[in-house]
Amino acid sequence: MTSLESAGVERSHVRMTPGAIAGLRSACPKDSHNGRVARVARRIRHLSLEVAGDPVSFRGTIQSVPDVPNPHEDSAFLLACRRRPVPHTPVWFMRQAGRSLPEYREVRAGIPMMEACARPDLIVEITMQPVRRYAVDAAIFFSDIVVPLKAIGIDLDIKPGVGPVIADPIRDAAAVDRLRPLEPGDVPFVTEAIGELTCELGGTPLIGFAGGPFTLASYLIEGGPSKTHDRTKAIMYGEPGLWARLLDRLADIAIAYLKVQVDAGARAIQIFDSWVGGVSPEDYRRSVLPHSRKIFTALEPHGVPRIHFGVGTGELLGLMGEAGADVVGVDWRVPLDEAVRRVDAGKALQGNLDPAILLAPWDVVAERAREVLAHGRTAEGHVFNLGHGVLPATDPDVLARLTDFVHRESVAR
């Protein structure tokens, strides 16, 4: 099958004719949301399009339909990412799908994490769970940062209570060379699940994600979670050539994985470089930023907002923006008004309530959330989130109440 790109047609020159749009919409059984159109579009073999103003008839696969007026664009989440006026401050929570939800624990019972991440039915169900429960403004794809590594043949597992564990850590050139590129065919379950999700989600945008190069390198080099990333830094400092080759391959894998997600219907992407906060700004600039920049640059033509997050990255916020993010994620250590001073103009911010605050009485949660909103107002765009993932002990009712609170407080202004 051909795609528009392989037929040599530039996406920006393609307009769907009104008839084609109507045809696609009528093929959507439940509604006419664009997510649905994108999904149906992939199945269509024959479509009338205009290329640079001239009508053409096209046979092949349409990966996505970027030129159709998009109802998701009006979503508060995408507007805030694009630093446009919002009806209310949008909110979603990192790890909103996970162990804090009884319905998550129920569907995951007896199913290993990596198996759940490869089953479209479970991916769809778990991604939808928080969206059903909370009025969050975005969904995040249920997966894990190590899924694309497993998909290219790395022997790894996610151990409960531990995290990703790699059977043969990558510490030399031969091991780096075995990291092959990711092909869309390696992750058919991602394409299938996102196709389903864009239908189920209607107007709620889906965030796709990938692990950042430092964080993935750390898991691969250490062989598992590490607090200090000693071996990782030893290679970063001591074998810069090997380090650059490893991070370059990881960047290419992230690019391929993110493109699969965006082509399937993800409306924004987030790079989780969760553990990069242990690196100094100078070393970040020298040894990590070029690889993160490669990822953000490759995604630019896709036109989706790009979010960049890490834990303990207060000293790196400016550089993480510089790497090419549209939205910089901030953990709870730096107030958002200070984060505004640390990033260049032209960036939105995401964050940053300490997840542990949700374990305190509601009055404390409300007061602290109000502060986050006040500081967030100094940013050009603000997506409310936690400073890191939802803790498993969090009461889902508190997250529901917090979502409503953020919406009401931000409308009232």
Ligand code: CP3
């Ligand atoms: O945010 C979401 O709701 C989407 C799902 C998501 C998961 N992992 C599901 C998951 C996302 C975005 C991730 C990314 C991820 N995975 C990161 C970056 C985000 C962050 O937290 O900084 C990292 C560092 C990982 C690696 C990883 N995977 C860890 C540290 C763990 C936790 C280990 C544990 O048991 O405490 C995992 C497993 C994991 N990924 C779980 C979930 C819901 C828990 C597994 C389970 O439920 O058994």
